Amino acid sequence: MTQTQVHISLTLERLWQFSLQYYSVREVKEACLSLQNNYHGNVNLLLLLKWLDExxxxxxxxxxxxxxxxxxxxxxxxxxxxxxxxxxxxHLPDTLYRESLQFELQLEKQQQSDLVDCINQLELYSVGSQRMTQRYCKELAADHLAGIFSKPASFSPKQLSSKQSPQK
Known part of the structure; x- marks a missing residue:
């Protein structure tokens, strides 16, 4: 079976806004943290894969x-x-702790930038039988989380102007 190549424009800002919006869903946030903390998964990679699935x-x-x-x-x-x-x-005052969270978000954004640069150098194909998020969950032995990530994102691209920040 041959794969059909697709052309998609991905920017850091597009992925970042998608990630903020998608991660703001409580069930998604909990699943992402479980993937990270219990299965050593990478949340930024998962968010990129979800964007590709969408x-x-x-x-x-x-x-x-x-x-x-x-x-x-x-x-x-x-x-x-x-x-x-x-x-x-x-041990940290609240203000310093919040600053540390903001710095961590900058590291997260840098990682997403690296992912965007990488994806934009690859050829992408139309989805086969298995979604990317399902594949990643299976690879991490976190199959039970795949169901959460397989649900369509519950927002439209117009809603991607939100400036919320995920808190990990």
Whole structure:
């Protein structure tokens, strides 16, 4: 079976706004945190894959390693910073803790920028039998979370002007 190539324009701002809106859904946020904390999944990667699912696009199997490699430089830094922030939470004044969350969001946005750069260098194809979020959940042995991510996003592109920030 041949795959049909698709052409999609992805920008950092488009992915970031989609992520903010999608992550603001309580069930999605809880599933993302479970994926991150219990299965060592990458939430930014999951959000990118969900965006691709919404566009009915997928990454070719042979390019999967390139996508995983592109998050490597920021993944270790993000993980270390997140752990430090959690440990310091009880010791920091609220204002300093909020600043630490904002810095973490900047690291998250940098990782999304890396993902956008990577995706824009790949050929994308129309969705096959399995959605990208389902594939990722299965790879992490978190199949039960795939059902949450397989539901269509409950907002239109016009709603993507929201400036809410996810809090991880």
């Amino acid at each position: 566009q009915q696009a997928s990454i070719d199997e042979q390019d999967w390693h390139r996508v995983l490699t592109c998050i490597g430089p920021t993944e270790g830094l993000l993980h270390s910073y997140r752990e430090l922030r959690r440990k310091l939470k009880v």
